[in-house]
Amino acid sequence: MSVSVDPSFLKPAQQQPAQALRPHAEHAFAAELTALAAQDDRPRPPRWKLSPWGVATYLLGGTLPDGTVITPKYVGSRRLVEVAVSTLATDRALLLLGVPGTAKTWVSEHLAAAVSGDSTLLVQGTAGTPEEAIRYGWNYAQLLAQGPSRAAMVPSPVMRAMAEGRTVRVEELTRIPADVQDALITVLSEKTLPIPELGQEVQAVRGFNLVATANDRDRGVNELSSALRRRFNTVVLPLPESVEAEVDIVARRVDQIGRSLDLPAVPDGITEIRRVVTVFRELRDGITSDGRTKVKSPSGTLSTAEAISVVTGGLALAAHFGDGVLRAGDVAAGILGAVVRDPAADRVVWREYLEAVVRERDGWSDFYRACREVSG
Template identity: 80%
Template structure:
């Protein structure tokens, strides 16, 4: 499949929101969209799916794929948001949960900025509301002293609220969502009032249950979500396509020179990650030990973007094995003892014997010490 480079955003932002970076695609989809739109939606569900999966519009506008994966998963996610059920995107780290969440919100609401980043320190006010304490002390509880959470703002303005890493939020704070998702209202007892959700409001949450420091969702909260599990890329070619596209986008955003002949190193990094992740070589002949890390697609993108920076600023602009070797070592060896042994065994048993990988083997041995 031929990849296309998205249009440059019209600003100098380091990391534009999806609705900024792909504004031209969203506008073209809206202009061509003749299907019914749910209340509050900027596009019809079918057009949202087209925005996520890509295609060519009747006017010739190329819509770049934002997600490479099963179409049915995207359709189920979009259909869920057209109902009164919230959407939970579940998957291991690096399966594009945040990426999909952002683009869904951008396509449906026109903004992806109503987001709560879940951490162990996230408090109740991040999901409900807080107070401007200077005004609270001088005026008491007044509407002017109220500080809306992204969720409250989304309820009031008929938009999508995003909650990233929901399982990292303490369980008692998570449960503040139960009444919001059930009753579609948020009481403010201090003001003897409530905010009722306008049509178009919904919530997209992301979570993974394989990472450390997670808090399981209560059964009551899980029932308020329709869960869509995002899988790892099914094939090597699919993962190479995803990585190549994202590396090109990030390189363009960071204004790194375009690296010629980068495809070989991209495929090599993806091959290493997939083999160590699955515990066997791509031909199925050799069983391997897997390291402790997830070796996600997102990490492969990071390794290659770092390699492009090295090639651009400290090399001749051509991405080579030496530019990605240190990044791969850092991604694989999280445990300095156990993972180091896994990596060394993989280098000696697989990489050293593989035709055309001699330069990669030498570069990896050099940085491995």
């Protein structure tokens, strides 16, 4: 016996506070989504706010016929984005896989915002994520007073997405215990969520799908079973291919974050952004950008996301304790914190890199001095 979920379960996401520190994607980019929806005349899958073409345009950016500029949310391969969007238009779930900092969460949020107009149906995976986060829980006061009933149920984001025909997100899937992961198998294969306590089930309506993210470095933490992995189409998000691409990504995100925090404009610090990105890439790759010098890699990931954090922190220093222009001294401490995760081994790696590479690089003397000063 199938059952529709009580409408009280399906309340829309709360309206964003006017001064939300980090607005959801559907609120932060509402104007772009509205403009796209108005001019997107291509076929849309059931309950999608945009066509697959519109979703891809929202993520990758472009200019609409009326001149509206859609800013890029993801800088990378168009084909990867097209495959991800096309997957959501089928009955297969989407798994975004990659090393830390490759924008998996960012892409999943924007996909959900563009497809369903709501990115808040979210299960955050941790070692302590319970099965109720994927299936449903109970209001125990009502359960004890009235026994099992729909009124006593607390639906999970997955159950709500199934009933509403929306996109649900599962972050860090491989951090969820294996027995909890397996609760997704029936949902993804049969498109039903059994409720044995009531002898009922919730069936997914058209438009439902799931986007999960997983970390390459978490392989072996809670490896996906073959049965569950078959239910996903996996798209691997790579690190940016070039320095220029990574600088562009960092500059765009720092500009967005900086504007929300009233920090200086990014162009004032583009030189330091390039330096941070160069340092991270060389330490990550184990070789300098000119291919001449091999360097040791530290234990951390030195991801693009970490570069964004370093530069944003530097901008805050420049704004509040400097002249508003991002300089080497503003990013030095942040770089040290990102690189030196293991105080013993990583400090040696960092000092060798400073002396062998940074010290000898033309035009980097101020950067070298600032890094030496904070490194002690």
